[in-house]
Amino acid sequence: MSLHSNLHAEPWLISLDSGSATPVYVQVAQGIKERIRTGLLQSGTALPAERELAQALGVSRVTVRGALALLAEQGLLTRRHGSGTFVAPVQSDIPARPLGILSSFSDDVRSRGQHPGAKVLHFEKARPQPSEALSLELTPHDQIYRIQRLRTANGEPLALEESTLPADLVGALRPSDVRDASLYALLSARGLRPHHAVRHLRAVNADLTLAGLLGVPVGAALIMTERVSWTPQGQAIEYARAHYRGDKYDFVMELHGEDTSA
Structure with missing residues (x-):
């Protein structure tokens, strides 16, 4: 027909x-x-x-x-x-984050010729939860900054990031300090730029809250990451969780075969 x-x-x-x-x-x-x-x-x-x-x-x-x-x-x-x-954007439009390189969201987006943004959804200074204390090597009596931000590229939502920072190590911090700003750049300015990290990734589906924030349907594919970062001196500086849009973001891993010549 x-x-x-x-x-x-x-x-x-x-x-x-x-x-x-x-x-x-x-x-x-x-x-x-x-x-x-x-x-x-x-x-x-x-x-x-x-x-x-x-x-x-x-x-x-x-x-x-x-x-x-x-x-x-x-x-x-x-x-x-x-x-x-x-x-959907062609693959070359999708920011690709190399798994072996510790870089900020802002750097990744700028490398694609786009403008990064960060809207602060939640900011508080509080006692750490058990998982945060364990990851950041803190006691239950220490204080942390807990920050939730919606990350954008050219104004379009790409990821929801939640960062936990040790308050005593970072020093005074305000919501305005992390609005439309790179957290890594802020830490670097204080001599605390993350030097190495361990990151876990897994696939999840968007629930009602994540779907609304990221502008995707409920059940849409997301990439969930959990990361702990350390300074060159070995101090745990950030415990972070993030949900990335699967249709807008991907991770690249370079693999090498084992040297069997010996």
Whole structure:
């Protein structure tokens, strides 16, 4: 069946074959994928609402929903809660963080030609929780700064970061000190730049709170990291947890084979 778009938009003039063994939703996904590949649908392009797209294609909304879900699974589309469905950035647009290099979020984003931002969601000076005290080698009577920030690139949310810092080591700190600023740069200015760290990564799904903050659907794939960093003198300076958008951020690891020549 041929399509005459009610949207009067060339990208949606997709030819569908009702007699094909290929499910219609897959045909729709293939048609949209081809338009993304050829540049007819560019990064950031907003797709019509499901109802409008179904009407334009002459198919059901269930068919359209299946096609969009398939493309989202392949990383070609991204869904923003309350905003709609968009063509995802090409891989080169996604900041890649080398796993073997200890660098700040701000440095990573700037290396991609983007402007980093940090919105402070929570800031407090308090006693450490058991996990924080253990990671930072503190006693239950010490004090820490607990900071939660929404990290952005060119104003778009990329990650939710939670950092715990030993108050006695860091010195006086205010919320304004970490707003739209690199935490590593601040620590460096105080002679406390992290020198080495241990980081754990795992895949998680966005719950309602994370989805709302990061602008992704509930259940969207996220990369969760947990890290402890030390100064050159061996002082634990930061215990950090972060949730990165899986569609906007990736980590790169360089691997080497074992030397078996000996």
